[in-house]
Amino acid sequence: MVSARRSVQRGSLPIPDLAYTGPVTYDATDPDTHFPPIEKLTPPEGAPNVLIVLIDDVGFGASSAFGGPIDTPSFDRVAAAGLKYTRFHTTALCSPTRAALLAGRNHHTVGMAAITELATSAPGYSSIRPNNCAPLAETLKLNGYSTAQFGKCHEVPVWQASPVGPFDQWPSPGGGFEHFYGFIGGETNQWYPAIYEGTMPVEPWGTPEEGYHFMGDMTDKAIAWTKQQKALAPDKPFFTYFAPGATHAPHHVPAEWADKYAGRFDQGWDKVREETFARQKELGVIPQDAVLTPRSEGIPAWDEMNPELHPVLAREMEVYAGYLEYADHHTGRLLDALDELGVLDDTLVYVIIGDNGASAEGTMKGTTNESFLLNHMMDMEDDAYLIDHQADLGTPNSYNHYAIGWAHAMDTPYQWTKQVASHWGGTRNGTIVSWPNGIRARGEIRHQFAHCIDVAPTVLQAAGIPEPSTVHGVTQRPYEGTPMNYTFDDADAEEQHLTQYFEMVGNRAIYHRGWTAVAKHKDPWAGSTRGLDDDVWELYNVEEDWTQSNDLAEQEPARLAHLQQLFLIQAARFNVLPMDVRSAERFNADLVGRPKILDGDTQILYPGMKRLNENCVVGVKNKSFSATSKVTVPGAGANGVIIAQGGAYGGWSFYVHEGRLAFCYNTLAIMTSVIHADEPLGPGTREVRAHFAYDGGGLGKGGTVTLFDGDTQVGEGRVERTIPFTFSLDETVDIGMDVASPVSPDYGPTGNEFTGTISWVRLDAGDDDHSHLIEPEHRMAAAMLKQ
Structure with a gap:
């Protein structure tokens, strides 16, 4: 609550209370007794509700909204009411994208260079968001929004991820969300999830046999929270961050959703890429002259796989497709609830289809249980085992992931996958924005370059709220993103986000005015095997070469050198340096200066x-x-x-x-x-x-x-x-x-x-511990599976 005033100064948060300076009487019944009424703290007039939907581990070429083979009618519905963004980018990994999205700053600026399990004491790698980078939810809350997060949070520093906290880096209270219902970590069993409400662990309402699945549960909770919020504070807008575990592994989904796709992937991942590529051109989400990039090095062709495994591999993809459509279905339920409440038209909706590219962390054949990968025990899951356990995929009897070839196909038409920040396959994610009362355009496409750090400033501009100069007495670092509002009603608006670096465990790139210089340091399924200076840089004119298919490094060495220099400038500016591609050392908290929850035996x-x-x-x-x-x-x-x-x-x-x-x-x-x-x-x-x-x-x-x-x-x-x-x-x-x-x-x-x-x-x-025998490369691969 704030005392009535002519204008609200929102540059310093919390908004300061103004002292009453008028006359004070002795007796409250005195006719001269007068105080201005207390007014509710509300955002500026016309500020919309905000819903951000962030789907997990989905490549550009998966959803039907962007030409993919998986039906996503709810995403298509949002696109019909708004805009598709074809050049929206993430960081190539889960925790960094989420931290950057919610803070409006680059992932190294907010300490999230990788996942929390790999944190070091270096500022860009600590997994600690500095207090001079207040998150969007905190800014909105202090301006009068109701705030809630549902689903996944993998931004809590690993040494704080326990029931005793501290909780200043949790969604609630530290992240600015008044309510949180979800899980802390990179993934959870969708049939038996590890759920927190606020900071307290709670148990699911039922078992899989009783119809329980976390996707439906979190949606029920989001709908209930929204209805209560609008019933009790109808004039107060909400900010809802809806972040399912779907479609991160394990790919858990009721069988009837997977069965809808029976036979639709029997042709294999190479053919699926070609089919998707054709649909993308038909939809206009890639240009007609775009080139389908070759299969990335190290990924096998469909015809190179054991033919006896083809039915298993096809089922892996059927399960994944059903999982994504299932997530789309429940997103649609939330949208329906907003529509029934009469608030959908006045809600700024972001649907970001993937926090990175599709995941290539499921081995060349996929798996019925990720723990085989985590524990370097793949010998226990040979072809015969996969064939015998095909029917378990997606069910409570599995903890499954699909083969790397499917990940590549889901990133059509781009090279590479999740973790590979150097190429669009790791960082380009189809994104949809709608706001019927604030955007005139319907069903249009936007091609301006954008990045996940652009979301927070876009929301503030839409709400008429300035970036705060101080929050809780701390001078704030300005947002590093560019508001996307200039594109809402002008498809031909001149691009404003002109420069953007990318870096993830040595895979790195720089975008600048239509060109990219990129260096892939490591494959997503392998550890670092060479020095950073030994990496080979590529150069692409992405205004003319949409898919990074034509390397111009040899033709234009001067331009490449200039962009490499620009990358280093950005890297120094945003805490990327020193780049850290170490494996074993980063697992030893004592070596890297990371606290531990527990010592002793x-x-x-x-x-x-x-x-x-x-x-x-x-x-x-x-x-x-x-x-x-x-x-x-x-x-x-x-x-x-x-x-x-x-x-x-x-x-x-x-x-x-x-x-x-x-x-x-x-x-x-x-x-x-x-x-x-x-x-x-x-x-x-x-x-x-x-x-x-x-x-x-x-x-x-x-x-x-x-x-x-x-x-x-x-x-x-x-x-x-x-x-x-x-x-x-x-x-x-x-x-x-x-x-x-x-x-x-x-x-x-x-x-x-x-x-x-x-x-x-x-x-x-x-004391008979053999952890010193663990291969550094495997430890890194196992850690990256956790995001």
């Missing part, structure tokens, strides 16, 4: 603690460890989980089954070792323990499990192979229960709570 956990990610607990991989707990068993006996880590696709659990102690080690859902005690636990208070004695001799080896009731051994068994790197990207350590998918076949996803009383659980890890 002993930890005590307590009942009710749950959703603790792997950074929050003592590491037990590639070493011996013990889980000890003080429990009280009632007279009728006990059942349920004492401690579990991971889920159905990999992890371990210490629990009581049919009254007897039990331990399960689940090795990527292929090998599941279950050890049961010989006798039931008697009633009373006691200490129980599971000890895993690691065989040693390298990574991922087996070991012997021994169960103890007090000092008495009550059971023993073998685990032949263990998980060396990562139990799960999103499933967690839970005390007194196993939330999400179950580690052990002895119990289900619900109803597995311990029926006795747990006083505490202690983890003790041995």
Whole structure:
């Protein structure tokens, strides 16, 4: 609330309260008593509602709105009411794009050079947004908007991603959103998601068998929040950031949506590229003289794949297509709700179809379970295994990703994929903008160059809100983006965003006045193998060569040298330097100056603690460890989980089954070792323990499990192979229960709570750690899978 005034000074936020300077009477009943009424804080008159929809891991050539093979009628609907932008760009990776989008500054400016798991102490790489770069949501909130985020957030520094924070880099409260419902991290199981509401972990309302899927759940929450907001504050605009996990792996979708595409990809990815390219020309989203670039080096042709795998590969793409259309469907539900409320015409809608290019992180053949990739255990998933488990793709029995060839096809007509910031395949994402009450054009196309940092200044200009000079007393760094409003009603408006750098783990480029100079440092599926100075630069006239198909570096060396120099100037200006392509070092927090949540090899956990990610607990991989707990068993006996880590696709659990102690080690859902005690636990208070004695001799080896009731051994068994790197990207350590998918076949996803009383659980890890044997290239590849 603010006192009534003739004008509101919005340059300094929060808007300062003005002191009353009129006469003050002794008695409130005195006729001379008069104070101006309190007025609500509202944005300038005519400020629209704002909805930003950011879809995950979608290439330029996927959606039907941009000529792709996947039906996206809701996106098409928004395009019919507004504008398609054919030269809108991202950073080539998830966390950096999101941080830049929400801050209106380049990703290195806000510390997000890569994903949070690779943060260092260098300013451009810290994963910490400086307080002189207040996010758009904070600025809008302090100007009278209601603000809410739904879906994915992968911008929380890894050492702050725990239930105890700190929360100043979380969406709410630190990011300016008054409400947050979603997940923290690069991805989540869509059937069994790891959800936060605000800063508190919450559990899904049901199981997959009961009809639960996170895409529908987050949409329900967004619709409910919007209806409440408009019911209680109809004159107050909203800013909603709707960021599904779709279509990032795992590609989870109800089977009927995937089945809609049965047979539509049997021709393979090379033919799909050609078909998409033709449709793109018909739609006018690429010029008639555009050239379809050759298949990028290292990506196999469809005909080079094992013919027996073709049905599996086709199904991978059917599942992905169904997943994208499913996300489009639920986006349409949100749009329908706005329409029913009568506010859609006065809502500035951005639909950004991808936070980067399509993901080439699924191997050359794809996978039924990303953990095979994360743990360097692809030998367990040969062609025969893929064929046998084709029917699992997309279901709760998988954690799947598609083959790299499909990613390339979804980036048609451009070279390369996600992670490759040097080429448009990694950074060019189809984007749609509509605002019926603010944009006269309908169903038109815009070709002006734009970047994700342009969104925030566009929103402020549409709302009539100035960039703040100070926020919470801190002088602000100006926005680095260019408002796109000048293009809204003028297709021929002269381009205003003239220069833009790109950089992602050494892959880099510079755009300047219709030319690009680019240097690809590494493939998205490989580590860095050479020095930055050994990279080969290419030069493209992208006004005449839309797809970067004709390298002019040899013909115009002077122009190339000028652009290389300009890249270095921009790199120095925006905290890109020193570029960091290291692998192993960036995983050692001590070496790179990144804080850690936890040190040591002993930890005590307590009942009710749950959703603790792997950074929050003592590491037990590639070493011996013990889980000890003080429990009280009632007279009728006990059942349920004492401690579990991971889920159905990999992890371990210490629990009581049919009254007897039990331990399960689940090795990527292929090998599941279950050890049961010989006798039931008697009633009373006691200490129980599971000890895993690691065989040693390298990574991922087996070991012997021994169960103890007090000092008495009550059971023993073998685990032949263990998980060396990562139990799960999103499933967690839970005390007194196993939330999400179950580690052990002895119990289900619900109803597995311990029926006795747990006083505490202690983890003790041995010193036989083999992490020094992990290949740096694999560690980098595994980390990049997390975004």
